Amino acid sequence: MKKEYWFVVITYIAMQLSSIVGMPIFMLIGSLSGMPADELKVKAAAYWIVFSFLAALSLILILMRKDMRERIDTRNQASIPTSILWAIAGVFLALIAQSLAGSIEQMFGVKSESENTQNLISLIYEVPMVIFVTSVIGPILEEILFRKIIFGSLNKRFNFFISALISSVIFGLAHGELEHLLLYTAMGFTFAFLYAQTGRILVSMVAHIAMNTLVIILQVLYREDIEKILDTAQAFIGGLL
Template identity: 40%
Template sequence: MTAKKYSIATIITYLMVYLSPVIFALIVRPTQNQSITMTTFAYIIGAILLLIYLFKSQKFNIEQKPKAIGWMILFGFLGIFGSILLQNVLLMVEQAFFNAPTASQNTENIIQLIQENMVFILATTIAGPIMEELVFRRAIFGALSNRWGFILPALISSALFAAAHVDGHYLLYGGLGLFFCFLYRYTGRIGTSMITHVGMNLLVIIVQLAARQAGLL
């Protein structure tokens, strides 16, 4: 599969999955729990399809000389703690300069849905991050970097990544997007940013759920 065909197929599949809750609501008119379950199922199928596209795709320029898998795993796990630190710093900057709320409405909505149906945790901590890395980091940043190097493709990819979260924390998500692009570019393996993204989401959600269970939030 050529880079162009790969990117188009990946983005179209992601958009279909992203819009699946609306499609379900129009066709099936499900209950809240049914909608969460169907959305989770769509995310898992979407992630599997995007992984299949990945294995059929030709390598991009930044993947020609990848670091060893051991380095991918190491940087992926170190990236989890780096992304949490970066997230806290960017949240403080947003609050200080833009008077933005410290809480992310996107995260709040996700936690609420997980509390209503725990199966949704599979979508938010595994399937969702995998799809986002394959879309924003590989299909967009990776493909564009073949022609334009690192900076411009990383900025475009991160801006789109921030816009997709639609909760106003553009600096937060844009900064995280740039960090994920760096991990992918540095190791030459999309698996690095996948590990970091999955681990970050999982850690944030577990902490949020534990805090709510303890009555701290």
């Protein structure tokens, strides 16, 4: 991999681990400002997520500026209209992949509810700004790292399937929910397919952003109703399997 790619990987890992140092600092600031103790930890976690993700995105865009300035061989890219269609279709493909993977997980006794998602929803209720991180900044960072850098680097040495599988498993492991590894891997595989199919990282990025935004907004507004619908849909798909 290119040197700047390694710096991007290090930046992403540092962002994920930064709460160890960052949250105590934000909690101290909150306590000094008179914030109630019962709100302190949640608010600190929410604001640190916003700060750390924005800081990481800014640094990664700086690290990738040379890469973005390099002339792109448009012969290996889909046309803009085709890319737009793939981005739209990618949202549905990702949702289908997520539903199928969730159904398979349920067959093995894994609960459909994601702890990560529920924690993020709770933070959004406390600090609505977090929705921008989960819906936009997070997907941008993940597509740059897991698709453009990891999948892209692997795909220069291996075929699509091996490259997509390895990068998607890493993508799943990075979410820290081993019980939902299949679900995250399926989603990662879908986004890798979109990137490989069009040659444009913006396509997988837009599909990822749109899917996250849709899921987060629906869960915030219709949390209980969505859980019932997903359970019913997954039970139906599981019955077909």
